[in-house]
Amino acid sequence: MQRYSRTAIFLHWAIAALLAFQIAVGWALEDLGARGFSLFQLHKSIGISILALTLARIVLRYWKPRPASVEGGWQGALAKAVHGGLYIFMLGAPLTGWALVSTAKVKVPTLIFGAIPLPHLPLPMSVNDPAHGAHAILAWIGIALFALHVAGALRHHFLMGDGLLWRMMPVRSPVLLAALPALVAAGFLLGRVILPAPAPKAVAAATVPAAIEEEAPANVAEAADNAANAAAPASADNAAAAEEVAGPPPSWTVRPGGNIGFSVDNGGEAINGGFSKWTAKIAMDPDHPESADIRVEIDLASASVGDSYKDGMLAGDEFFGVAAHPKAVFTAKGAEKAGTNGYRASGTLNLKGVSKPQSIRFTLSGTGKARKVSGSATIARASFGVGNGESSAGLAPNVAVSFDFNAVTE
Template structure:
């Protein structure tokens, strides 16, 4: 029977194999999880560093306890050696490129090794982010191919050649261990798939959650449902019913499907852009008499997304929106003024993270009669609201541009 590897090498071999199977199972899905994948991204990073450390230990063990002699020469032996070298390059390169990817991201997301030990960022230029991202993805596929070749070679020796080569990586000639140790790889893969977040509930279309409501205190008619009901019952809120009012009061407007509130901020020469998928508004205004305007916009801060799971996972935290303690932000304005042919300006109050500050918005109306297109913007100073108050925000510009556009109708 061929000489076995050391017990330390055997343990490290199967442990790394199971962890790599877990990483592959999780990695396939991370890009599509959005904010739901933030915690899983952190786990993925921690296990990646674990693989890196175990691989370094495995190299040390191999240096201390040299591997058994090769049983096969020729091109087959050369191929087997090449696959082994490639696997070591994969086990080292995949974690390192992942670490580089995180270190060169626009927003420096802190990494805690299993939630305890801070992992410093690598001192790499941000320009290398694309290379790190592409390299990490390429190495994953190369690693899968190498693992497949490694498994095929092991099966060839055990089933076709019957030379007992596989027993070198089993501590004792036990059929149970021969079956159980490779099963750890399948367990790792299945566990990785099992802990993925389930399919996200089908969210209502954003515009349906944006039905406009008129303030009750002005005797205008409220839209169908209140703000909290709108996000859960889109069909009832696609248009807001306006009750008949005596002639004179300004009309209430209902947002139509297709509206959007977005935001963007500079970050070390780059721009980070996102949007809020859930928001409601109460708007009453006569375009010919803008002083009649009564506006209230409520934004669900937990609905913020920049399309990146790392950053989306940070947005609800205290460093940015603190949405657990302050789930909504509101803008309230009484009255507006003309600023051009179709332009208006409204001065009001923005309340964000429990802080209320004066805020101005600009908007334009196009169209006529009972149907208008609305678009506008506001430049919001983030620091007075405590938005971006940590180490990962040092590169952010002090002003955040907020934009909005939607169609509105009245009866």
């Protein structure tokens, strides 16, 4: 039986092993978040490698034509359709992935195996959603075609006994007949083995906002409140000043289910995200806000914008630099009234190794030992070196932060 050329045989098994690896990894990438960033980069590198090898194989087919088909009729037509579909998959999956990277809101530089820069395709942002859908559909179609191709080869070689697999072996060797398919299986197993372990479920604990903003001019509402306070009778001010706080302020426990989110404009489109892991120690008497003592710690690795690729960028040095600075810490001693049920706490934010004065605004609703807290703030990201690279060129200078949670005291 006529064999394929040695080059074609090498390309066939190399592409098959890489595809098996991609299939194993691709299933899990969306759920890995920031932990999957390096694996995502490897996924891109292997995808482009498959694209290059497939183009080489297409060129080789015209240079050294493949052996004649061993079966006609509808079975032969089906085999040709599967082969054609596999080529579409091997070209289309990497190209749609490349389009995805090129049209992402946050432009992430791609280095093939950490060494060769891959330019972004000159495509409009509107291509991103169709590319995402096509990439996912092609992946499932590719898996189906992969399975049909394997089933057809096994049918011919073992059920029909025509030795079809020998055409894809450099020599007629039972060892190679077992070893080369095993190489493909090894590619799949390797893809599963190198996946990061599942992240431990975050304890639904205090997730207090690090919603810390730079000092800014008071808004109209706050100015009106200040004017009203200034017009109050002097006797009331004196009475308030004379009133003493009875004992230390109560400590508050943040209940599960709180939320902290952030939003930043990127060329006219908002990038929205949040932190899933944070803790806080809060002591404050709402009637005497000057008694407040606040400390908030945020696990920066928990930042997410709902896209594992972009989440990996957030953890990198261009944004949060999680490896060197895993936490952001906000502390404040004392707060002040800022309108009805409103407060303002000025303190210090330590982010990415930089400490600067910041403040948060919040309101309290409810009475007694249970309160609902909601608020907002603005962070000037450049002051902390957040977004300091080429991919951040389109980001607005200020990041809006919002938060809400429930707290109780004994």
